[in-house]
Amino acid sequence: MDNKALAKSFNKPFDAFEGLEEIRLGKVQQGLGIGVDAWDNFIRWKSGQFNMVNGHDNVGKTDVILWYFVNMAKKHNKTFNIFCSENTLRSQVFKLFNFWTGRRMDKDFGNDEAGYRRTLNEITDCFSFIPTNKKYTANHILDIAATNNCDGLLIDPFNSLMVETGNKHQEDYNICSDIRLFCDSTSTTTFVNAHLVTQAARNVYPKDHDYEGHLKPPEKADTEGGQKFANRADDFWSNHRMTQHSERWKIAEVHVRKVKETITGGGVTPREAPIEMVWDDYTKYRIGGINPLQETYTGVGVNELEDIENQVRLEKSDAHSRMSRQSYGANEEIEKDEYEDDEIPF
Numbered sequence: 001m002d003n004k005a006l007a008k009s010f011n012k013p014f015d016a017f018e019g020l021e022e023i024r025l026g027k028v029q030q031g032l033g034i035g036v037d038a039w040d041n042f043i044r045w046k047s048g049q050f051n052m053v054n055g056h057d058n059v060g061k062t063d064v065i066l067w068y069f070v071n072m073a074k075k076h077n078k079t080f081n082i083f084c085s086e087n088t089l090r091s092q093v094f095k096l097f098n099f100w101t102g103r104r105m106d107k108d109f110g111n112d113e114a115g116y117r118r119t120l121n122e123i124t125d126c127f128s129f130i131p132t133n134k135k136y137t138a139n140h141i142l143d144i145a146a147t148n149n150c151d152g153l154l155i156d157p158f159n160s161l162m163v164e165t166g167n168k169h170q171e172d173y174n175i176c177s178d179i180r181l182f183c184d185s186t187s188t189t190t191f192v193n194a195h196l197v198t199q200a201a202r203n204v205y206p207k208d209h210d211y212e213g214h215l216k217p218p219e220k221a222d223t224e225g226g227q228k229f230a231n232r233a234d235d236f237w238s239n240h241r242m243t244q245h246s247e248r249w250k251i252a253e254v255h256v257r258k259v260k261e262t263i264t265g266g267g268v269t270p271r272e273a274p275i276e277m278v279w280d281d282y283t284k285y286r287i288g289g290i291n292p293l294q295e296t297y298t299g300v301g302v303n304e305l306e307d308i309e310n311q312v313r314l315e316k317s318d319a320h321s322r323m324s325r326q327s328y329g330a331n332e333e334i335e336k337d338e339y340e341d342d343e344i345p346f
C-alpha cells in the first residue's frame with residue numbers, strides 16, 4: 001500500500017461531526033426500551049452492539065434472552081437469527097410461543113387450533129433458527145446469519161463452537177473482533193451466551209448470610225475463557241437464579257456488569273440490586289409487578305377454567321332459549337336482546 005493510500009486510513013475529528021452535534025444539542029437518540037423503568041434504566045436495545053451474557057447452568061440464561069427478544073419483536077418489530085445448540089428447536093419455539101401469548105401451549109390451546117396456528121405464523125415472521133445438526137465455527141455462524149438479514153443474533157453457547165487453531169486464547173480474541181466487525185457491518189445486535197469456569201460453581205454465599213450455601217451470581221471474569229470477553233463486548237450481563245432456594249427459585253436476576261456507552265441509555269445495576277424478574281406460570285416475567293407484554297396479547301388460547309365457563313354460558317343460553325320457546329310458542333319470533341343480558345341462573 002502506497003503512502004497516499006495509507007494516509008486515507010486516518011479519520012479526523014470532523015468525521016464525527018454529525019454525532020458530536022447530537023451530543024452538543026441534546027439530540028442523542030436513546031436505545032429502545034420495553035416500557036418498564038426497572039429494566040429500561042439499565043438495558044437498552046442498540047443497533048449493531050456486541051453483548052455478552054454469562055451465568056450458571058440451568059438458571060434460565062436462554063429464557064431471559066428469548067423473553068427479551070419477544071419484547072423487541074412485539075414492541076419494535078425486530079427480527080432474529082438464533083443458534084442455540086443446547087436446546088431443541090421444539091423447546092425454543094415452545095418457550096417463544098408461551099412468552100408471545102402469555103399462555104401455555106400445552107394447557108390453553110387444545111381447543112384453539114386457529115389461535116395456535118396464527119401464533120406460530122407470527123413467530124415464524126420474527127424468528128429463524130440455524131440448524132444444530134452439525135458443528136460450526138464462530139465464523140460459520142456469522143456467515144450464515146449474514147445471508148438472512150435480521151436485527152438480532154443469538155449465539156448460545158459460545159463454548160459449543162468449534163476451535164480452529166491450537167491457540168484458544170488468541171482465537172477467542174480474534175472471534176470477538178470478528179463479531180464486532182459483523183455487528184458494525186450488518187447493524188446486527190449480537191448476543192453471545194457463555195458458560196462459566198468450574199470455580200464459579202464453588203462460589204456460594206458464606207455462613208450466616210441470608211442466602212447461605214446458595215450459588216453467588218458470577219462475575220465477568222468467571223466466563224469460561226476469562227475476562228477477555230468482557231473486555232471486547234459493548235455490554236455484559238450476568239443472569240442468575242437460586243434454583244434450590246425455597247422462595248427465590250422463581251426469581252431471575254439480571255446483573256448488568258458493563259454498559260460501554262451510557263449516553264444512549266442504560267447503565268450497570270447496583271451490586272446489591274439487580275433487575276429481578278418473577279417467573280409466572282412458564283409464560284411471563286414480571287418486573288416490579290409489571291408484565292411488559294401484557295398489552296400485546298391478542299386473546300388466543302382458552303384455558304381449562306375459561307373452557308368450563310364458556311360451556312356453562314352456552315348451556316345457560318340453550319336452556320333459556322328452550323324455556324322462551326315453551327313460553328311464547330315454538331313458532332313465535334323473539335328478539336334476541338330481550339333475554340341476552342339477563343341473569344336468570346339457568
